[in-house]
Amino acid sequence: MSGKLESVPDPAPPERVTLVVDGTHFVVDPAVFTAHPDTMLGRMFGPGRQHNFTRPNGKGEYEIAEGIGASIFRVVLDFYRTGIMRCPDGVPVAELREACDYLCINFDYSTVKCRDLSALLHELSNDGARRQFESFLEDLVVPAMVGSAQEGERECHMVVLTDDDTVDWDQEHPPPMGEEYSQIIYSTKLYRFFKYIENRDVAKALLKERGLKNIRIGIEGYPTCKEKVKRRPGGRSEVIYNYVQRPFIQLSWEKEEGKSRHVDFQCVRSKSVPNLAAMAEGLSRGGTTPAPQVDELDRLNGPAPHLPPLSQPPSDS
Secondary structure, three states: OOOOOOOOOOOOOOOOEEEEEOOEEEEEOOHHHHOOOOOHHHHHOOHHHHHOOOOOOOOOOEEOOOOOOHHHHHHHHHHHHHOOEEEOOOOOHHHHHHHHHHOOOOOOOOOEEEOOHHHHHHHHHHHHHHHHHHHHHHHHHHHHHHHHHHOOOOEEEEEEEOOOOOOEOOOOOOOOOOHHHOEEEEOHHHHHHOOOHHHHHHHHHHHHHOOOEEEEEEEEEEEEEEEEEEEOOOOOEEEEEEEEEEEEEEEEOOOOOOOOOOOOOOOOEOOOOOOHHHHHHHHHOOOOOOOOOOEHHHHHHOOOOOOOOOOOOOOOO
């Protein structure tokens, strides 16, 4: 056995790529991205790069993440290196959340740490509210809208009552505000969901994504039962109802909502009345002044205009 030592070649240096984000250059080993293949950067620098999925610019740099600030992207890189994004003071959590959505990175308490717990919990609540309302939408809201649509309506007003609420109206003296046309949803869970303004904003955004229009979500008074009856002079009675504050949803799927709902009447000019040119010609020739122009609708809705007598032809005698 020879005592001569064999030389071992030095390992090849790791590949580096230069990313340009918001005018700032980041030199990164692409292996940190491919370790997370479910993210956008993992797919960009994975096997798909062999098929020109990601192309560098003339300098060999990759311009990515348009609209994301350099400070936010620096926090995002921590996720690829350590699995955790530590959001420093001064970096808005909402912007970090938008960047994570864009880059397909999971945003939750296991991946994001920050000092501002209020901002973090707000974003997590938005996620939970969206998932929750997606369930409410399919199970409760859509059936109410379908009921209105099957009656030929193009909009729907829904009121959300609790499971314990009861509606007991006097059929001879119903509430005067048109509540009988509202769809009633009995759900204490949806009632509690709409107590928060932020949840109403999430629901409104989701309804807008689904193509609905003229969306209003709020709290209004709703009559549940007869409280007392007041006698008016002349023997006329008036029912006083008990009103409770409950959430409501109002929306529309009307396609022609920008057009007038009123009937448009077409004015037809009368053939028996000369036009303005004929009137001017008659005046220039010293003839009699014709009657003013009258529309057919005016003829139908008012007395007939007084027309000057027609000139009689000369007699043959």
